[in-house]
Amino acid sequence: MATVLVRRPVLAAPGQGGGRVTGTGTLLRFMLRRDRIRFPAWTLGLALLMGYFATALETFVESPADLEGLTAFSGSPAGALFGGPGFGFDDLTIERFLAGQYGLYVAIGAGLMGLLTVVRHTRAEERSGRAELIRASVVGRHAQLTAVLALAATMAAVVAILIGGLMASRGYGLGGSLLFGASVGAVALVFAGVAAVTVQLSEYPRAASGTAGALLGVAFVLRGLGDMAAAQGSGASWLSWLSPVGWSQQTAPYVHDRWWPLVISLAFALTAVAAGYALSARRDFGAGLVPPRPGPARAAAWLDGPLALAFRLHRASLIGWSVGLLAAGLAYGSFTQPLLDGFTDAPEDMVAIMGGAENLLDGYLGTMGLTMALAVGVYAVLAMQTLRSEESEGRAESVLATAVSRSAWIGSHLVVTAVGVPWLLLVAGAGMGVGAAVSTGDAGSFGGLLLGHVAHTPAVWLLLAAAAVLYAVAPRVLPLIWVVLGYGLIVGYFAPILEIPASAVRLSPFAHVGEHPLEEVSVVAVLVLTMLAAVTAQVARLVFRRDVVGRT
Amino acid sequence: MTTAIDIQHIDKRFGRIKALDGLDLRVETGTVHGFLGPNGAGKSTTIRILLGLLRADRGRVQLLGGDPWADAVRLHRRLAYVPGDVELWPNLTGGEAIDLFARLRGGTDPVRRDELCQRFDLDPRKKGRTYSKGNRQKVALIAALASDVDLLLLDEPTAGLDPLMEAVFQECIREACAAGRTVLLSSHILAQVEVLADQISIIRQGRIVETGSLTDLRHLTRTSVDAIVDSSAAQLATLAGVHGLQDIDGHVRFEVDGEHLAVVVRHLGDLGVRGLTVRPPTLEQLLLRHYGDESTRHGAVA
Numbered sequence: 001m002a003t004v005l006v007r008r009p010v011l012a013a014p015g016q017g018g019g020r021v022t023g024t025g026t027l028l029r030f031m032l033r034r035d036r037i038r039f040p041a042w043t044l045g046l047a048l049l050m051g052y053f054a055t056a057l058e059t060f061v062e063s064p065a066d067l068e069g070l071t072a073f074s075g076s077p078a079g080a081l082f083g084g085p086g087f088g089f090d091d092l093t094i095e096r097f098l099a100g101q102y103g104l105y106v107a108i109g110a111g112l113m114g115l116l117t118v119v120r121h122t123r124a125e126e127r128s129g130r131a132e133l134i135r136a137s138v139v140g141r142h143a144q145l146t147a148v149l150a151l152a153a154t155m156a157a158v159v160a161i162l163i164g165g166l167m168a169s170r171g172y173g174l175g176g177s178l179l180f181g182a183s184v185g186a187v188a189l190v191f192a193g194v195a196a197v198t199v200q201l202s203e204y205p206r207a208a209s210g211t212a213g214a215l216l217g218v219a220f221v222l223r224g225l226g227d228m229a230a231a232q233g234s235g236a237s238w239l240s241w242l243s244p245v246g247w248s249q250q251t252a253p254y255v256h257d258r259w260w261p262l263v264i265s266l267a268f269a270l271t272a273v274a275a276g277y278a279l280s281a282r283r284d285f286g287a288g289l290v291p292p293r294p295g296p297a298r299a300a301a302w303l304d305g306p307l308a309l310a311f312r313l314h315r316a317s318l319i320g321w322s323v324g325l326l327a328a329g330l331a332y333g334s335f336t337q338p339l340l341d342g343f344t345d346a347p348e349d350m351v352a353i354m355g356g357a358e359n360l361l362d363g364y365l366g367t368m369g370l371t372m373a374l375a376v377g378v379y380a381v382l383a384m385q386t387l388r389s390e391e392s393e394g395r396a397e398s399v400l401a402t403a404v405s406r407s408a409w410i411g412s413h414l415v416v417t418a419v420g421v422p423w424l425l426l427v428a429g430a431g432m433g434v435g436a437a438v439s440t441g442d443a444g445s446f447g448g449l450l451l452g453h454v455a456h457t458p459a460v461w462l463l464l465a466a467a468a469v470l471y472a473v474a475p476r477v478l479p480l481i482w483v484v485l486g487y488g489l490i491v492g493y494f495a496p497i498l499e500i501p502a503s504a505v506r507l508s509p510f511a512h513v514g515e516h517p518l519e520e521v522s523v524v525a526v527l528v529l530t531m532l533a534a535v536t537a538q539v540a541r542l543v544f545r546r547d548v549v550g551r552t
Numbered sequence: 553m554t555t556a557i558d559i560q561h562i563d564k565r566f567g568r569i570k571a572l573d574g575l576d577l578r579v580e581t582g583t584v585h586g587f588l589g590p591n592g593a594g595k596s597t598t599i600r601i602l603l604g605l606l607r608a609d610r611g612r613v614q615l616l617g618g619d620p621w622a623d624a625v626r627l628h629r630r631l632a633y634v635p636g637d638v639e640l641w642p643n644l645t646g647g648e649a650i651d652l653f654a655r656l657r658g659g660t661d662p663v664r665r666d667e668l669c670q671r672f673d674l675d676p677r678k679k680g681r682t683y684s685k686g687n688r689q690k691v692a693l694i695a696a697l698a699s700d701v702d703l704l705l706l707d708e709p710t711a712g713l714d715p716l717m718e719a720v721f722q723e724c725i726r727e728a729c730a731a732g733r734t735v736l737l738s739s740h741i742l743a744q745v746e747v748l749a750d751q752i753s754i755i756r757q758g759r760i761v762e763t764g765s766l767t768d769l770r771h772l773t774r775t776s777v778d779a780i781v782d783s784s785a786a787q788l789a790t791l792a793g794v795h796g797l798q799d800i801d802g803h804v805r806f807e808v809d810g811e812h813l814a815v816v817v818r819h820l821g822d823l824g825v826r827g828l829t830v831r832p833p834t835l836e837q838l839l840l841r842h843y844g845d846e847s848t849r850h851g852a853v854a
Contacts, residue, residue, distance in 0.1 A: 203681070204642075294677035295644075299651030309652060313641065394639040398692070401603050401633035401705075402656035405625045 333435020
């Protein structure tokens with residue numbers, strides 16, 4: 001008889017450091033399997049966005065004069081605020097403009113990719129209870145965090161290689177292309193590290209991604225202030241060096257080709273990750289660092305119907321958005337005077353190109369109105385997504401088993417969100433108005449700013465109603481609404497530069513009301529959009545009324 | 553006697569899977585009706601159709617004299633529902649959720665609510681996300697039992713409750729019944745339903761295979777007996793209702809029909825019992841015994 005020798009897996013000896021990360025490899029493969037769509041969608045999506053910018057710009061720029069026209073805006077403080085430090089813009093090439101102006105947005109996207117990936121596989125898993133099953137198997141305490149960081153690092157590397165390769169393949173300098181790719185990837189890495197810390201703090205995945213996202217916003221604003229100061233040649237240009245996004249931009253691809261700022265990024269990411277590990281060892285599984293407190297034993301008297309319930313469920317998010325938009329409004333409003341100063345110092349012909357200093361102010365304030373409208377659009381879409389989780393997590397069923405009709409259920413959430421839209425625009429506009437008034441010492445623009453912000457309400461309503469229809473048809477198609485929002489953003493910011501035809505621009509719901517105070521508010525557009533939104537919301541209600549509950 | 557629930561021959565498909573296949577169910581007003589079936593038999597689908605959350609593909613459904621899909625809101629004022637897997641809002645406390653459900657249903661009795669919180673030993677100040685499964689279940693149970701409704705639809709309501717709380721639950725159901733309420737109690741554990749139900753319906757693969765009072769179903773229940781005796785047990789085999797007797801060196805195993813249990817136990821006593829285990833029939837045993845052939849036939853089709 002033959003003896004069969006069965007080889008048993010060798011277990012890591014207890015007490016060895018390896019025990020804490022046991023199972024990392026298996027978990028990483030598992031995460032890759034779960035993210036088999038998400039991984040290529042993010043990485044390819046970011047590369048394709050960059051490719052789109054490059055193609056569009058190459059189509060548009062036919063002569064050196066076109067390039068000079070670009071410099072006029074992008075080299076100004078306003079251009080620096082929304083683009084970057086503008087290295088080599090005095091001798092502009094297409095690749096310098098791509099890296100200096102559009103690179104910022106791809107980098108922000110990469111940062112979001114990094115932080116969302118980490119939250120998705122750590123705190124979200126713990127919150128749902130799935131991580132408990134994983135951790136009960138032969139898996140080390142740090143395996144999950146280690147695996148997701150490996151995943152995020154891989155995504156960052158893939159983005160870096162794809163973008164670097166894409167740029168190089170278009171004939172731009174190889175060294176600069178690779179550096180540009182790496183600088184985008186570095187932002188993903190840094191914010192993966194930031195998320196490794198924020199997921200330890202709160203029990204909620206949304207709070208973890210919200211905190212990390214807010215820090216990404218702070219990084220954006222800091223480098224904006226610094227770059228603006230640099231473009232003016234005076235002021236606190238060192239602020240850019242406090243921002244992880246700034247470090248990536250300071251590499252100056254195709255100009256100085258410096259790699260060393262990325263060392264700061266890497267060191268920061270590693271420090272954050274180390275902090276994340278340290279914090280995770282100090283807390284219990286499933287808990288945050290802040291312990292929960294007991295709440296009221298009875299419901300408040302006003303909590304007595306579907307509308308009140310919808311308000312109660314959206315209240316926390318509304319408060320958060322109000323605070324965030326107020327802060328953003330104040331920050332951007334306070335940029336107003338530095339912006340104008342930068343412009344009066346600029347050569348006269350440049351002022352003329354922009355239509356004079358007066359129009360520049362209105363143009364800036366109008367653009368900010370649109371920006372805030374897009375941000376409130378994000379709020380509206382996220383509010384609709386909570387409906388999706390109410391249904392998939394079984395809470396909608398419990399409510400609909402009481403004397404609440406389907407119409408009333410979806411309608412109450414729509415009403416609360418719809419009322420939130422003008423409120424948030426008002427808050428953002430007030431923040432901008434106060435910021436601008438303090439900055440310029442002149443409160444004259446306050447009323448116009450409020451109007452310019454609130455006027456976008458019907459556009460956001462239409463977006464909200466369209467999201468509701470998608471949700472009513474099938475919850476899983478709801479994310480398609482992001483396409484409308486993304487389209488509105490590209491059209492709103494880049495239509496003139498990218499020469500998007502007017503007929504295509506009109507497809508965006510945000511392109512009709514007018515960017516007050518630069519343009520007059522179109523009363524017709526406001527009325528038509530409001531009516532369209534009302535009809536669309538009614539369609540959503542009718543579609544939802546006929547459907548069953550508990551769909552995916 | 554009026555009918556609270558009257559389902560006639562309903563079908564429900566999910567894609568290619570047939571969840572309900574000509575199901576009939578009648579529940580008389582004021583009774584506790586046990587709705588028994590293994591996991592995936594179609595119990596929750598039936599209850600969701602009764603709630604108007606799903607629509608039957610075919611057949612007729614009457615609930616408290618109305619159409620559950622068309623008159624959902626009006627009917628829901630008169631019923632309360634407890635799902636088998638209660639999900640609460642993570643940032644609302646249990647107390648808030650209980651009040652909310654009661655108010656959404658149209659009425660609340662604060663005294664009864666507090667009394668139930670005490671009986672079920674629930675701390676209503678904790679946030680939804682901090683409750684264990686059993687405690688979430690209590691929240692839904694208290695909300696349902698505290699409301700003044702005609703009908704309770706309970707879908708495996710005690711999943712996750714400890715035996716002590718299970719006893720409290722049984723007490724509350726008896727009180728509800730005494731107050732004239734109708735209860736539809738779904739479960740996959742026969743013993744749980746037996747103690748409460750006046751009538752029992754057994755669902756299997758989307759259709760009712762057996763329905764009636766407990767006495768009617770007595771022929772279905774067969775108890776397993778496992779005993780260690782001093783003298784030979786061969787004579788037991790001659791008794792009516794005894795099946796599958798095995799006697800190995802005084803270790804006796806057999807099964808006995810419910811109606812003959814008393815006689816058999818008396819005989820068993822005479823044999824000098826030194827150890828005795830008696831197990832009530834489980835639903836699975838029962839289904840296997842009576843519908844074993846059908847299961848293979850269905851399996852071949854599916």
